[in-house]
Amino acid sequence: MTKDQLFYPTKLKLTILELLARFEVLTTRDLAQLIYQNDSINSIRTINRTLANLNSHSLVNQIFFRPEDYLGRGNLPNASGLSEQGVAFAEERWPATYPKEFPRTHSPHTIEHDLRRARTHIAIDQFSRDNKLTLGWKKGGNHIVKPDDTFELTKEKTAHFFLEEEYKRKDFDALYEKLKPYVSLHGSAEIKKEWGFRYYTVVVPMRDADAMQNILTHFKGGCNCVDPKLKYMHRSAPFKLHTDVIAFTTHQEIIERTSQPILYAPSGKIIALLDIVK
Numbered sequence: 597m598t599k600d601q602l603f604y605p606t607k608l609k610l611t612i613l614e615l616l617a618r619f620e621v622l623t624t625r626d627l628a629q630l631i632y633q634n635d636s637i638n639s640i641r642t643i644n645r646t647l648a649n650l651n652s653h654s655l656v657n658q659i660f661f662r663p664e665d666y667l668g669r670g671n672l673p674n675a676s677g678l679s680e681q682g683v684a685f686a687e688e689r690w691p692a693t694y695p696k697e698f699p700r701t702h703s704p705h706t707i708e709h710d711l712r713r714a715r716t717h718i719a720i721d722q723f724s725r726d727n728k729l730t731l732g733w734k735k736g737g738n739h740i741v742k743p744d745d746t747f748e749l750t751k752e753k754t755a756h757f758f759l760e761e762e763y764k765r766k767d768f769d770a771l772y773e774k775l776k777p778y779v780s781l782h783g784s785a786e787i788k789k790e791w792g793f794r795y796y797t798v799v800v801p802m803r804d805a806d807a808m809q810n811i812l813t814h815f816k817g818g819c820n821c822v823d824p825k826l827k828y829m830h831r832s833a834p835f836k837l838h839t840d841v842i843a844f845t846t847h848q849e850i851i852e853r854t855s856q857p858i859l860y861a862p863s864g865k866i867i868a869l870l871d872i873v874k
């Protein structure tokens with residue numbers, strides 16, 4: 597091994613590795629915001645240089661992807677996450693981050709979804725520090741329900757949450773099928789056996805306010821469809837799910853107004869995260 601190939605763990609390299617261990621997938625801009633609280637050209641350059649170094653030491657993988665709002669000009673953004681070796685490194689140093697691999701074979705199509713998960717995580721992490729709560733976060737998971745993530749917030753008691761980031765357009769059938777089990781299993785011995793807790797709230801950030809309003813209307817048993825065929829199909833309220841267990845919001849709201857009453861339950865309740873954490 598030549599001198600160039602030795603890995604020198606500078607403070608910046610370690611900070612980047614820890615952030616990727618904690619948040620799983622981030623763009624250079626996300627990292628610059630977290631580390632320097634800005635995304636100036638200099639910050640971006642420094643982060644990119646360090647990422648390239650971490651990549652050359654096989655600790656980080658980087659994948660280019662095409663964002664939905666990409667206009668077809670300029671460089672495609674890339675997303676970074678830990679390699680298998682990076683995960684092993686992070687598990688030693690920061691086990692509480694539950695690092696997860698971002699393999700080179702990761703589909704570029706799900707990267708935007710993963711970035712949304714990461715940004716929600718960043719917002720809730722900040723929210724918990726602002727409110728002196730302890731945050732525990734686990735990525736993924738698949739036991740009777742298959743959430744994007746689970747997290748818990750502890751003040752005096754611990755409140756449990758499932759996160760379902762709904763970025764893609766989905767029909768009501770698909771969302772109903774996906775969310776109904778959370779309602780049926782709430783409070784049951786089955787969920788306790790699989791996840792270790794019985795009561796929880798499912799936080800569902802949607803792509804925009806329209807998508808959220810449409811799903812809420814249908815889950816409340818109504819229909820705001822314009823298409824006469826859909827109106828006819830929805831007349832008997834097939835998606836009605838009267839519940840406080842599911843809380844809809846928008847991705848933008850959870851990122852920008854994390855502590856506000858931004859959670860809308862089909863029961864009609866509008867609450868803030870702090871109303872759930874006691």
Ligand SMILES: [Zn+2]
Nearest residue numbers: 819820821830
């Ligand atoms: Zn409808």
